[in-house]
Amino acid sequence: MKSTFIMTWANQTFNSDFILLGIFDYSTTHIFLFSLILGIFTMAFMGNTAMVLLIYLDTQLHTPMYFLLSQLSLMDLMLICTTVPKMAFNYLSGSKSISVAGCATQIFFYTSLLGCECFLLAVMAYDRYIAICHPLRYPILMSPQICGLMTASSWILGSTDGVIDVVATFSFSYCGSREIAHFFCDFPSLLIISCNDTSTFEKVLFYCCVIMIVFPVAIIIASYTRVILAVIRMGSGEGRHKAFATCSSHLTVVGMYYGAALFIYMRPTSEHSPTQDKMVSVFYTILTPTLNPLIYSLRNKEVARAFMKALGKVKSEEQVA
Numbered sequence: 001m002k003s004t005f006i007m008t009w010a011n012q013t014f015n016s017d018f019i020l021l022g023i024f025d026y027s028t029t030h031i032f033l034f035s036l037i038l039g040i041f042t043m044a045f046m047g048n049t050a051m052v053l054l055i056y057l058d059t060q061l062h063t064p065m066y067f068l069l070s071q072l073s074l075m076d077l078m079l080i081c082t083t084v085p086k087m088a089f090n091y092l093s094g095s096k097s098i099s100v101a102g103c104a105t106q107i108f109f110y111t112s113l114l115g116c117e118c119f120l121l122a123v124m125a126y127d128r129y130i131a132i133c134h135p136l137r138y139p140i141l142m143s144p145q146i147c148g149l150m151t152a153s154s155w156i157l158g159s160t161d162g163v164i165d166v167v168a169t170f171s172f173s174y175c176g177s178r179e180i181a182h183f184f185c186d187f188p189s190l191l192i193i194s195c196n197d198t199s200t201f202e203k204v205l206f207y208c209c210v211i212m213i214v215f216p217v218a219i220i221i222a223s224y225t226r227v228i229l230a231v232i233r234m235g236s237g238e239g240r241h242k243a244f245a246t247c248s249s250h251l252t253v254v255g256m257y258y259g260a261a262l263f264i265y266m267r268p269t270s271e272h273s274p275t276q277d278k279m280v281s282v283f284y285t286i287l288t289p290t291l292n293p294l295i296y297s298l299r300n301k302e303v304a305r306a307f308m309k310a311l312g313k314v315k316s317e318e319q320v321a
Contacts, residue, residue: 018098018179018180019097020180049077052073056070065124068123072124073292079117107190119153119158120154122216122217126150128250129227161208164208172190
């Protein structure tokens with residue numbers, strides 16, 4: 001009896017592909033929007049790749065702040081590559097299916113990277129707090145070893161969350177149409193079509209979100225409260241302007257990222273609207289990774305200098321050739 005149940009559950013859950021209903025149809029308007037998304041994806045891919053390479057190649061950017069920024073760009077780069085290519089392939093090929101393995105892979109990378117960014121943004125806020133409030137102790141409190149340890153912890157904690165979400169999501173059985181009202185596999189959308197009662201998991205998920213989102217937000221608020229007070233007391237107008245420019249860039253990213261994450265993951269599944277979820281997901285899985293490099297590069301003289309330096313090298317090599 002027990003083995004029969006297990007076989008039935010396995011057949012229901014693993015032997016059939018899921019159907020991604022997607023976000024676009026083949027009307028003229030949706031073809032234009034799909035092309036726009038591909039254009040934004042290209043910008044995000046190029047912008048984040050450029051940020052990672054610039055920070056890696058320019059020795060003047062080998063500081064904790066820019067190292068953390070390169071990690072943020074790497075996470076954004078991986079995030080857009082987790083969702084958009086599959087969405088584009090399905091749309092262009094006319095196929096809507098995704099295998100169970102492919103779905104699990106998307107859930108793992110997607111939730112892992114979201115978790116990684118939650119913790120990394122808190123580390124970036126702490127870095128600015130130490131740099132502005134304790135500049136003399138900065139080399140000690142944000143040494144390469146400590147910075148590397150905090151960054152590695154962000155990756156490990158985020159990946160742990162991804163593993164837990166995948167295991168928990170696929171502990172339920174899925175039957176019926178197996179249609180996911182999304183353009184990628186997101187576990188809240190899967191829970192809606194589960195044959196089982198998922199209320200207990202939803203409660204656990206809520207508490208995990210409190211840890212993954214509210215705890216880092218508390219660190220960010222505490223850090224930037226101290227930073228703003230310290231900046232106001234600064235005697236140098238130039239120093240105050242530079243500190244505000246850097247911190248406002250960080251806060252802009254934090255506001256966009258956490259606002260969307262709170263909307264998606266801290267509501268009960270019963271209150272989820274497929275249309276709203278898809279729109280918000282487009283914002284923080286595609287638009288936010290596109291805006292991050294622009295926010296940091298346009299408002300940062302060091303990044304702009306490194307970019308112009310790299311561009312000048314390329315032009316010189318072309319002229320020599």
